Amino acid sequence: MRIQHSNMAATGWPECAKSLKGVILDLCGVLYDSGEGDGVAISGSAAAVKKLKESDLQLRFCTNETQATREKFVGKLQRLGFDISVSEVFPPAPAAIAVLKERGLRPHLLVHDGLLDEFDGVDKSNPNCVIIGDAAENFSYKNLNEAFTVLIGLEKPVLFSLGQGRYYKETDGLKLDVGVYMKALEYACDLKAEVIGKPSPTFFQSVLNDMGLQPHEVLMIGDDLVNDVGGAQRCGMKGVQVRTGKYRQIVSRDFSSC
Amino acid sequence: MRIQHSNMAATGWPECAKSLKGVILDLCGVLYDSGEGDGVAISGSAAAVKKLKESDLQLRFCTNETQATREKFVGKLQRLGFDISVSEVFPPAPAAIAVLKERGLRPHLLVHDGLLDEFDGVDKSNPNCVIIGDAAENFSYKNLNEAFTVLIGLEKPVLFSLGQGRYYKETDGLKLDVGVYMKALEYACDLKAEVIGKPSPTFFQSVLNDMGLQPHEVLMIGDDLVNDVGGAQRCGMKGVQVRTGKYRQIVSRDFSSC
Numbered sequence: 001m002r003i004q005h006s007n008m009a010a011t012g013w014p015e016c017a018k019s020l021k022g023v024i025l026d027l028c029g030v031l032y033d034s035g036e037g038d039g040v041a042i043s044g045s046a047a048a049v050k051k052l053k054e055s056d057l058q059l060r061f062c063t064n065e066t067q068a069t070r071e072k073f074v075g076k077l078q079r080l081g082f083d084i085s086v087s088e089v090f091p092p093a094p095a096a097i098a099v100l101k102e103r104g105l106r107p108h109l110l111v112h113d114g115l116l117d118e119f120d121g122v123d124k125s126n127p128n129c130v131i132i133g134d135a136a137e138n139f140s141y142k143n144l145n146e147a148f149t150v151l152i153g154l155e156k157p158v159l160f161s162l163g164q165g166r167y168y169k170e171t172d173g174l175k176l177d178v179g180v181y182m183k184a185l186e187y188a189c190d191l192k193a194e195v196i197g198k199p200s201p202t203f204f205q206s207v208l209n210d211m212g213l214q215p216h217e218v219l220m221i222g223d224d225l226v227n228d229v230g231g232a233q234r235c236g237m238k239g240v241q242v243r244t245g246k247y248r249q250i251v252s253r254d255f256s257s258c
Numbered sequence: 259m260r261i262q263h264s265n266m267a268a269t270g271w272p273e274c275a276k277s278l279k280g281v282i283l284d285l286c287g288v289l290y291d292s293g294e295g296d297g298v299a300i301s302g303s304a305a306a307v308k309k310l311k312e313s314d315l316q317l318r319f320c321t322n323e324t325q326a327t328r329e330k331f332v333g334k335l336q337r338l339g340f341d342i343s344v345s346e347v348f349p350p351a352p353a354a355i356a357v358l359k360e361r362g363l364r365p366h367l368l369v370h371d372g373l374l375d376e377f378d379g380v381d382k383s384n385p386n387c388v389i390i391g392d393a394a395e396n397f398s399y400k401n402l403n404e405a406f407t408v409l410i411g412l413e414k415p416v417l418f419s420l421g422q423g424r425y426y427k428e429t430d431g432l433k434l435d436v437g438v439y440m441k442a443l444e445y446a447c448d449l450k451a452e453v454i455g456k457p458s459p460t461f462f463q464s465v466l467n468d469m470g471l472q473p474h475e476v477l478m479i480g481d482d483l484v485n486d487v488g489g490a491q492r493c494g495m496k497g498v499q500v501r502t503g504k505y506r507q508i509v510s511r512d513f514s515s516c
Contacts, residue, residue, distance in 0.1 A: 141397040145434050148425065152432060166446050167406065174410060176403055176446055183445040184438045188424050 022058035022213045024204075024232070025049070026222030027089075028065065028168075029245015031082060035171035038076045042244050046081040053083060058211045061089045062204070062220070064163035064197040064227065066133035066178065067112040070094060090207050092162035092197035093118045096131055098206075099196060105158065107131040108150040110143055110181075129158035132185070134165075134178045144181065151189045159185055163197035165227065169246065198224075199231025208235075280316035280471045282462075282490070283307070284480030285347075286323065286426075287503015289340060293429035296334045300502050304339040311341060316469045319347045320462070320478070322421035322455045322485065324391035324436065325370040328352060348465050350420035350455035351376045354389055356464075357454060363416065365389040366408040368401055368439075387416035390443070392423070392436045402439065409447045417443055421455035423485065427504065456482075457489025466493075 028034050031045040052059050061084060065073055070093070074086045093115055100107060100122060108127035109119060112135050130147045151157040165177030182193045197203055208215060215236030222228020223245030232239040286292050289303040310317050319342060323331055328351070332344045351373055358365060358380060366385035367377060370393050388405045409415040423435030440451045455461055466473060473494030480486020481503030490497040 135399075137399050139399040139402075141393075141395050141434070144397075144438075145432075148434055148438075149432060152425075166448075167410075174403075174407060176399070176406055176442075180402075180406075180442045180446045184434075184442040187441040188434055188438045190424075 017219070019217065020057060020219055020238075021217040022060070022211045022219070023052055024060050024062045024207055024218060024220045024237075025052075026198075026220075026224065026228050026245075027061055027063040027077070029223035030221060030242050031077070032080050033245065034168070038079055041080040041082070046083075049082055049084070058213065059088065060207050060211060062198060062207050063089065063091050064134075064165060065091050066093060066115055066162045066197075067136070068114040069118045072114065090203075090210075092203065093133070095203055095206055096160055096162060096196045097122060099160070100129075105129045107160070108147060109133075110138065110147045111135050111162070112138060128154060129160060130185070131160045131162065132178055132181055133162040135181070136175065139176075139181055144184065148185060148188050151185065151191070157189050157191050159189070159191060159193040161193040161195050161197075163227070164193075164195045164199075165224075198222075198227040199234065201231075201235050204231060204235045204237070208237075275477070277475065278315060278477055278496075279475040280318070280469045280477070281310055282318050282320045282465055282476060282478045282495075283310075284456075284478075284482065284486050284503075285319055285321040285335065287481035288479060288500050289335070290338050291503065292426070296337055299338045299340070304341075307340055307342070316471065317346065318465050318469060320456060320465050321347065321349050322392075322423060323349050324351060324373055324420045324455075325394065326372040327376045330372065348461070348468075350461065351391070353461055353464055354418055354420060354454045355380060357418070358387075363387045365418070366405060368396065368405045369393050369420070370396060386412060387418060388443070389418045389420065390436055390439055391420040393439070394433065397434075397439055402442065406443060406446050409443065409449070415447050415449050417447070417449060417451040419451040419453050419455075421485070422451075422453045422457075456480075456485040457492065459489075459493050462489060462493045462495070466495075 025031065031049065032039050032041045070086055070089055070091055073091065074084055074089055077084045097119065106123045106125060106127050108130045109116070109124065110130065111133035115133055127150055130151050132147065151159060161178055161182035163177070164179035164182055166179050167174050167177050186193055208218060211218065219238045219240060220228055220232030221240045221242060223242050225241055229239035229241050283289065289307065290297045290299045328344055328347055328349055331349065332342055332347055335342045355377065364381045364383060364385050366388045367382065368388065369391035373391055385408055388409050390405065409417060419436055419440035421435070422437035422440055424437050425432050425435050444451055466476060469476065477496045477498060478486055478490030479498045479500060481500050483499055487497035487499045
């Protein structure tokens, strides 16, 4: 997290930052880079988290990670050297489970194997909605057809997409993200998916609720111009883009979510 | 092909039909239903083709079929009892090959195994465009990622989609069609695909050129309201929808191409 290299940090926190009461950090591309095993912590990021925790600011972590349960994901962050606990991390899957409960929905899941445990206690019989996450290799023709068949068979088809990223970078190259398959199913079924995760205002609001703060009191820091910075700004928060992760000087064709 | 059951046929050809010089027929859902093996001819359709051939009208067949080479596809139609020859049938793949030649493009292919032979003589080295067809099981995460990686690596990415259908019906259920994956790659790469096949005006025009006729002299008969009837009408042809194939009384959520 190289915000200390930006103009903002070079002259200390600007005037507007003095009214801040909380900070929300993105994770992948801000605190660490994903890759084989646990990935790699970005230089200086563990110290930055420590400094924020020692300050008067409230701190939360907001991510579109859907390849592991929250517990396993936080375990990885701790192994990378971060002082982070499960209750501080907000990924899409627990938010989705809350929505299912609230609306009495039973999902057909098209998600990564690593995420399945998160939905252990959820009734998945006779599904009346579909949830897709970053399913990676599970995005086979057969599995996408199955999700499509569930949707097209419903009187009022409901599709939840855990994020809407286009692609992300792994050590062995670029990988298609969940948003691509969201668009595929939207077209197949002539519907609009409900995005759970960044940049959904509902998702950001759930983090603000947990902090007990108003949007203008909170700063979101991420590497994604659309899903982190733009999403936060549309909610009334301040947004800052770091120069790590997917940040590029020229941002065209490079605004997926991680 | 039950057009004899429609109002139009019950009273013979209407006045406007007397100026017709040619007819273009869709195949799947009009002459036969696809399914295991060769599928099944629709009752009365072989006789209708015979009658048209005995008339003064020119006859061509226009299809978005991309799971087999033109030769194999026509062989199937002949086994089903139709008097149809290869030169009368217009599928997207040969049209795509003509476009490649014209524009000096070398494709990366994401198509059905049955279609590969059609591209035998085409230079596929160091690809500078991507062609997708109804690849069915070949639409794996790995293969879609490969097509994406080729596109995103090009300075000016070019994506050709052989048709833009949403889904089609097979004996064991609905199947996602090429249009769904076209939308996926369009979103991933932030581009607009070029559709080769119905309802592309260029594609219809190539059939008209072969007939040596003007659009207003030709009638298109198909089961798809968007890709057959609408596409033909936008080209200045007349369009008639049959009540076989994917035709439904209520057409919402049911306008994919076959």
